[in-house]
Amino acid sequence: MASINYAFKEISCKIVYYGPGLSGKTTNLQYVHQKIPAQTRGELISLATDQDRTLYFDFLPVNIGRIHGFSTKFQLYTVPGQVYYNATRKLVLRGVDGLVFVADSQKSKMDENIESYQNLVENLSEYGYNLDKITLVFQYNKRDLSPINSVEEIQKILNPKDLPYFEAVAVKGIGVFDTLKCISKLVLDQAKRKQLFPQRELAVKELQKAETGVSVSPVPQSEQISVAVGSSGSFDISAGQITSTITEEKPRPVIEEIIPEAEKTKVEGSLEIKLKVGEITKEEKMKIEEPPPREGPTIISWSASKRSKPKGFFLWRIFKNLFH
Amino acid sequence: MKQEDFVIYEEEIEEIEKALRRLIKDAQAKCVLLVDKDGHLITRQGFTQSLDSTALAALLAGSFASTREIARLVGEPEFSVLFHQGKKDHIHITLVGERTILAVVFDDRTTIGMVRLYAREASVNLDRILTSGSQGDHPSEDEKRTGLDSEFSASLETRLDDIFSERS
Numbered sequence: 268m269a270s271i272n273y274a275f276k277e278i279s280c281k282i283v284y285y286g287p288g289l290s291g292k293t294t295n296l297q298y299v300h301q302k303i304p305a306q307t308r309g310e311l312i313s314l315a316t317d318q319d320r321t322l323y324f325d326f327l328p329v330n331i332g333r334i335h336g337f338s339t340k341f342q343l344y345t346v347p348g349q350v351y352y353n354a355t356r357k358l359v360l361r362g363v364d365g366l367v368f369v370a371d372s373q374k375s376k377m378d379e380n381i382e383s384y385q386n387l388v389e390n391l392s393e394y395g396y397n398l399d400k401i402t403l404v405f406q407y408n409k410r411d412l413s414p415i416n417s418v419e420e421i422q423k424i425l426n427p428k429d430l431p432y433f434e435a436v437a438v439k440g441i442g443v444f445d446t447l448k449c450i451s452k453l454v455l456d457q458a459k460r461k462q463l464f465p466q467r468e469l470a471v472k473e474l475q476k477a478e479t480g481v482s483v484s485p486v487p488q489s490e491q492i493s494v495a496v497g498s499s500g501s502f503d504i505s506a507g508q509i510t511s512t513i514t515e516e517k518p519r520p521v522i523e524e525i526i527p528e529a530e531k532t533k534v535e536g537s538l539e540i541k542l543k544v545g546e547i548t549k550e551e552k553m554k555i556e557e558p559p560p561r562e563g564p565t566i567i568s569w570s571a572s573k574r575s576k577p578k579g580f581f582l583w584r585i586f587k588n589l590f591h
Numbered sequence: 592m593k594q595e596d597f598v599i600y601e602e603e604i605e606e607i608e609k610a611l612r613r614l615i616k617d618a619q620a621k622c623v624l625l626v627d628k629d630g631h632l633i634t635r636q637g638f639t640q641s642l643d644s645t646a647l648a649a650l651l652a653g654s655f656a657s658t659r660e661i662a663r664l665v666g667e668p669e670f671s672v673l674f675h676q677g678k679k680d681h682i683h684i685t686l687v688g689e690r691t692i693l694a695v696v697f698d699d700r701t702t703i704g705m706v707r708l709y710a711r712e713a714s715v716n717l718d719r720i721l722t723s724g725s726q727g728d729h730p731s732e733d734e735k736r737t738g739l740d741s742e743f744s745a746s747l748e749t750r751l752d753d754i755f756s757e758r759s
Contacts, residue, residue: 270597270631274604279631307754309645314653323653326630328645331754334746342630342649358656362629448755455747 269364269458276333279340280454281362282447285387286369287379288320288348291408291437295369296327296343298443307331321347324359331451341451348383357390365402365454367446369437370425372407372415377424384425402453405432406446411439597627597690604634606720610713611636618709619701621680624694625687625717626651633691642696651694655684674703685710688718 270279284292293313300311307330314323325345330338346356368387370380388398405426407418418434426432431449435442599607611623615637622637624644630652632644655673662670673684683695683706695710 268597268629270599270627270629270633272599272604272633274599274601274634281629281631303754310643312646312650323657326646326649328649331750334750335743339747339750340645342645344649354660355657358653358660361656362627444755448751451751451755452744452747456744459743 268362269454271458275338276336277338277340278455278458279342280364280451280458281342281344282365282367282450282454283359283363284343284345284367284369285360285383286346286348286408287371287376287383288350290348290369290371290376290380290383291435292345292348292369293321293325294437295367295406295435295443295446296325296345298437298440299329299343299447300327302440302444303329320349321345322352323347323355339455341454343447350382350386353386353390356386357393360390360394360396363396363401364458365404365450367404367406367450368425369406369408369435370421372409372421373412374414374416377416377421380421380425402450402457403430404446404450404453405430406435406437406442407432408435408437408442410434410441411436597629597631599633603720607717608634608636610716610720614695614709614713617712618695618697618706620695620697620706622696624648624651624696626692626694628652628655628690628692637696647694651684651692655686655692672707683707683710685714687714688721691717691721693717 269281271277272279284295286292293315296311300308309328309330312326313319313321314325316322324347325343327343329341329343331341332338344359346352346359348356366387368384370376370384391398391401407421409415418432422429422432431453433442433446433449435446437443607625611625611634614620614623620637622635622639622642624635624639624647625633626648627633630649632648635644658670658673662668669686671686673682675682675684680696680698681703683697683703685693685695687693693710693714695706697706
């Protein structure tokens, strides 16, 4: 995930070029490396075989300079496209902020595109990422060759959701910068949004202030936080999507989603929480008086079971409403 | 998404750098780098001028990631220490907590034993800083706003146009 360093005022995002073998991922990076001013980029590192096929990854750091005081950096990676190298390909995806799927437009390569796309979905899911939530753009490369599939055909098969796509001839540089510009903007917008509305911590903080006996603890190596309410059960929060762990026979409240109101109305510090027990859904709005807390790294350990009496706290109210 | 963004604040960095400087002194190392597992450099200390730290960070993270897979294949959860021995310079890599990697570059002025001893100590210390830092309330809200406010997008767009404009 994006790394934000307040000490050095630096934001660093990871963009990965994915796609089948020989679709032009490395070519994209080589072109960027050639064309952008030397002071904005570092060396292009290629971990490749003797035949110049990517073995592990290519890496190109790009520093676009200070934006509002923050030095903004992108780390561009490619994956090895060959099916054989899945083990290393998967590793490159770790911590990815944005993806460019480079598809080969040639008719004969369509199956490989599909296979690679499915492989991407699988590899992401192994990290617990979901393609719906990750920034993705498509690049249909090799438009100068023939016979090629029409953009409509490729769209129908690879990109039914109509995410941004670019036609490209990477060897000549056509479409390379359009793609990069689009993905960098989307990735930074996303980082900014997450930064301003750290919904997970808001929820945690509120839950900590909750009824006595509520304890909140993060689950290591995942963004889930398990929240134990008294001895009655637990539910897990993960940003935006909440799953439940029911530890007793009786169904327990599950926070279904947390929508930071701020995102919709620009009024910071209010949260909308939807609780669900069996068939009953309960929506609750709450105001957070203090400014949202900062978003911290995942290495966090919370322990909150202060016996501070809540002032009509929502959780308690909802529990009461639902069970009495 | 599985993990949150990795955010580091000034007070944490100061403490981290202090710990790293001490490690260099104690272990008589050439330089140390603290890298997150995604390959972003967090900070570095010592003689790093001649090093391309950005690339080094990405490669260290990559090498750590592949070693971890190797560990998994032989039934280990993780190899927590990695050591690369060269003719002159050597690198000792330790895992710090869940998300960061500490790399110590050293030469024959010191020994692997010394480095290992102090790196282990520093790793515990750094983990404490990173973990406790994230609990405290940081008064940097203002800074945060000025950093990434709504004008950010506009400036970004201009900048991206400048740099990534069609150069073909």
